[in-house]
Amino acid sequence: MKFENSKKLYKKAVELIPGGVNSPVRAFKSVNREAPIFVKKGQGARVWDEDDNEYIDYICSWGPLILGHNHSKVLEAVNEIIANGSSYGLPTRYEVDLAELIIETVPSIEKVRLTTSGTEATMSAVRLARAYTQRNKILKFEGCYHGHSDALLVKSGSGLLTDGYQDSNGITDAVIKDTLTLPFGDIEKVKEILLNRDIACVIIEPIPANMGLIETHKEYLVELRKITEQTGTILIFDEVISGFRLALGGAQEYFGINPDLTTLGKIIGGGYPVGAFGGKKEIMDLVAPVGRVYHAGTLSGNPISAKAGFATIKYLKDNKDEIYRELEEKTKYLVENIKKLAEKYSVKICVNSLGSLFTIFFTDNEIVEDLEDSLKSNTENFAIYFNTMLEDGIIIPPSQFEAHFLSLAHTNEDLDKTLISIEKAFKKIGEKNGK
Ligand SMILES: Cc1ncc(COP(=O)(O)O)c(C=O)c1O
Known part of the structure; x- marks a missing residue:
């Protein structure tokens, strides 16, 4: 994947805007990337960046787009x-x-x-x-x-x-x-x-x-x-x-x-x-x-x-009955399979989820129930997870301390594609930990 146009825009942006972004969560600093992606458009569960890379989107504008982009x-x-x-x-x-x-x-x-x-x-x-x-x-x-x-x-x-x-x-x-x-x-x-x-x-x-x-x-x-x-x-x-x-x-x-x-x-x-x-x-x-x-x-x-x-x-x-049921079912499907994959590759995680929100904490803790627990997460493992997903065409929040957002536009095929990338990420993390 190429990120040249995003990098160029970022180089210009940092000269003009503090940190090159208008809200700190948009910076990709904590996931060790040179530049954030600059988005050109969104449709359904997908966004495209200025280099025409296509992503399945789990940020969804940090929550507003429960129906997906451009419903x-x-x-x-x-x-x-x-x-x-x-x-x-x-x-x-x-x-x-x-x-x-x-x-x-x-x-x-x-x-x-x-x-x-x-x-x-x-x-x-x-x-x-x-x-x-x-x-x-x-x-x-x-x-x-x-x-x-x-x-x-x-x-x-x-x-x-x-x-x-x-x-x-x-x-x-x-x-x-x-x-x-x-x-x-x-x-x-x-x-x-x-x-x-x-x-x-x-x-x-x-x-x-x-x-x-x-x-x-x-x-x-x-x-x-x-x-x-x-x-x-x-x-x-x-x-x-x-x-x-x-x-x-x-x-x-x-x-x-x-x-x-x-x-x-x-x-x-x-x-x-x-x-x-x-x-x-x-x-x-x-x-x-x-x-x-x-x-x-x-x-x-x-x-x-x-x-x-x-x-x-x-x-x-x-459509409330179908919508909230569907969102919850899709999230459950992802979360259950994420837990299985973590076990398969011996990656220590705790997944919290409610409704159409979830977070994968990379941690030895079996439960994460407050800030103290959350701060024990391994942000290096999170960065590996983030980068593997990104390079595979899936954008998740660029921080361990945020939630993934699902929308109605995410299809079952999107979820299965997401799980394939998560498997790759967990395999990498498992191999790193095994060394
Ligand atoms: C729970 C909560 N309250 C308040 C805010 C602030 O909202 P805004 O970013 O629209 O100012 C946010 C933003 O993410 C939030 O998550």
């Missing part, structure tokens, strides 16, 4: 309005349509505000929780990523972990002091904090997918709901990834637990820039212009994003 319903919806104009700074019917559909489908949301990104959604939800409770401190979990606002970049996951750290420079001590963190999964520690201090909110990825995928136990979320209720703490489910992916109504429907506030992104924009936060009317009515919790955005609720998101959710809703 006909989404394309049709966008084409229907794109010639009318782009954005008006005035309300459009498409925002109302999307809000209605979100409220219909996400169990705990009674009112919703659209934003331009997930980062904005979580930042605003935290501000809202602080205003509602009139408390300052917040609690988050190590390795959970909630976008890149100051308060939430403490002990964070995703691109930070990939680059080998967990906190960003440039954040004041005062902000850091107000963000308490705990390891994921230890309910007793949560109780200790909430019962002894005034905490505005607990924000959690109900299924953490930014330190690799962690399989949440329902009891943990049930207990979290109980203790937040008991202490008047706002519970925020950050469903930017899990929303519309784990089930139509997200993790809250899947686990049957209603948070006070929910943040969304990714799928609700069908691949276009978006985010949203929503919840109980009583809380949401503190948002400006009704209340005095300020949130605004020149492109908030952009009509193209709203239309693409509506088309995506509508399609999911109309």
Whole structure:
């Protein structure tokens, strides 16, 4: 395979853009490559790069493309309005349509505000929780990523972990002091904090997918709901990834637990820039212009994003039983066979999966249930896995600390081709370990 055009573009990009990328997770640094691939187009489960290499895609834009690239319903919806104009700074019917559909489908949301990104959604939800409770401190979990606002970049996951750290420079001590963190999964520690201090909110990825995928136990979320209720703490489910992916109504429907506030992104924009936060009317009515919790955005609720998101959710809703069953079956098929291949080549792994998400941790640990476990993974073995897949025409997230995303467009043949490449990768890793 040739990567000349991507390399040339990267050489130019690094002179113009920090690290040559507009989001750190796109860099291929941690998988020992000279340059990332630059993508030219996508269709179904595939993307093509600037050198015309074709890949089966397990990044799927980091989650939004649950229907695959360029799904006909989404394309049709966008084409229907794109010639009318782009954005008006005035309300459009498409925002109302999307809000209605979100409220219909996400169990705990009674009112919703659209934003331009997930980062904005979580930042605003935290501000809202602080205003509602009139408390300052917040609690988050190590390795959970909630976008890149100051308060939430403490002990964070995703691109930070990939680059080998967990906190960003440039954040004041005062902000850091107000963000308490705990390891994921230890309910007793949560109780200790909430019962002894005034905490505005607990924000959690109900299924953490930014330190690799962690399989949440329902009891943990049930207990979290109980203790937040008991202490008047706002519970925020950050469903930017899990929303519309784990089930139509997200993790809250899947686990049957209603948070006070929910943040969304990714799928609700069908691949276009978006985010949203929503919840109980009583809380949401503190948002400006009704209340005095300020949130605004020149492109908030952009009509193209709203239309693409509506088309995506509508399609999911109309076919939900088949879609979520099919996605789960395909993921299970991959995961079961991955485990068999690991055994065959004596490669030590732990595979976590839920719905259409999975992560292969290259680790001796039999279970990976928090950041500490995840960080024990062998990133060198991961790099071998990544590179073998890439050179075989399969693109997976370029980091051990992310999840693979399956879409409806992945066919059984794609899965079998993927398994052939995984076998090659495991054989290489097994041989290296045997030496
Ligand atoms: C759980 C979670 N929350 C928030 C965000 C931030 O969303 P965005 O990248 O749209 O700002 C992400 C992004 O990956 C995420 O995974």
